[in-house]
Amino acid sequence: xxxxxxxxxxxxxxxxxxxxxxxxxxxxxxxxxxxxxxxxxxxxxxxxxxxxxxxxxxxxxxxxxxxxxxxxxxxxxxxxxxxxxxxxxxxxxxxxxxxxxxxxxxxxxxxxxxxxxxxxxxxxxxxxxxxxxxxxxxxxxxxxxxxxxxxxxxxxxxxxxxxxxxxxxxxxxxxxxxxxxxxxxxxxxxxxxxxxxxxxxxxxxxxxxxxxxxxxxxxxxxxxxxxxxxxxxxxxxxxxxxxxxxxxxxxxxxxxxxxxxxxxxxxxx
Ligand SMILES: [Ca+2]
Ligand SMILES: [Ca+2]
Ligand SMILES: [Ca+2]
Ligand SMILES: [Ca+2]
Numbered sequence: 391x392x393x394x395x396x397x398x399x400x401x402x403x404x405x406x407x408x409x410x411x412x413x414x415x416x417x418x419x420x421x422x423x424x425x426x427x428x429x430x431x432x433x434x435x436x437x438x439x440x441x442x443x444x445x446x447x448x449x450x451x452x453x454x455x456x457x458x459x460x461x462x463x464x465x466x467x468x469x470x471x472x473x474x475x476x477x478x479x480x481x482x483x484x485x486x487x488x489x490x491x492x493x494x495x496x497x498x499x500x501x502x503x504x505x506x507x508x509x510x511x512x513x514x515x516x517x518x519x520x521x522x523x524x525x526x527x528x529x530x531x532x533x534x535x536x537x538x539x540x541x542x543x544x545x546x547x548x549x550x551x552x553x554x555x556x557x558x559x560x561x562x563x564x565x566x567x568x569x570x571x572x573x574x575x576x577x578x579x580x581x582x583x584x585x586x587x588x589x590x591x592x593x594x595x596x597x598x599x600x601x602x603x604x605x606x607x608x609x610x611x612x613x614x615x616x617x618x619x620x621x622x623x624x625x626x627x628x629x630x631x632x633x634x635x636x637x638x639x640x641x642x643x644x645x646x647x648x649x650x651x652x653x654x655x656x657x658x659x
Pocket of ligand 1: 461462
């Protein structure tokens with residue numbers, strides 16, 4: 391009799407690996423348990439008034455610190471509504487939420503990143519705003535946490551999420567403590583070859599820059615806090631476009647050509 395061993399390899403909606411981390415000042419909490427403490431589901435014991443504690447559940451990034459999460463057995467995909475949720479140990483104090491915030495970026499290949507725009511007054515668009523309920527982390531109707539829609543960035547799928555402590559960029563409670571990232575809409579396995587960027591661009595920190603692409607549409611430029619800094623119409627016969635840039639602010643900028651084009655570029659001066 392021949393026994394057949396059937397290996398069932400199942401995918402899960404949680405982040406599976408952390409290929410990169412950089413700790414800022416004030417970090418330390420949870421490092422002994424990294425990366426397991428930020429992979430898998432959020433702390434099931436967490437509630438809004440008794441949020442997650444414990445270094446086996448949480449990783450503090452430190453001022454301006456960042457961490458990359460990778461999905462290796464599944465991809466987050468864009469379906470109607472929320473596609474993934476970030477869980478921090480936000481606390482409902484009774485008079486409001488104790489919030490420690492992070493910027494949220496996503497990537498298909500871990501090289502090119504797009505950041506979710508955020509509002510400097512409401513902080514909407516950051517992670518670290520909403521408490522974890524302890525209910526099903528993959529159901530945004532009940533899970534709590536901070537919820538993101540890939541459609542807002544024109545992306546159909548991603549495999550990487552990067553969280554960066556906001557440092558002094560916002561007024562919040564302190565240092566961001568990551569619990570978990572859960573996919574809401576996801577497919578098993580990973581997507582095919584990464585789509586290479588279809589756009590190349592010279593530095594925009596001169597009075598003009600050159601954009602090379604065969605696409606037509608609208609090129610938009612955003613500052614790190616989500617404000618639109620510039621917009622150009624791209625079209626005509628030529629694939630090389632010289633665009634005026636002398637009005638752009640300095641600092642971190644990112645560019646989106648059309649809503650559906652994965653071509654985000656972050657440039658530091
Ligand atoms: Ca997974
Ligand atoms: Ca916290
Ligand atoms: Ca979506
Ligand atoms: Ca955790």
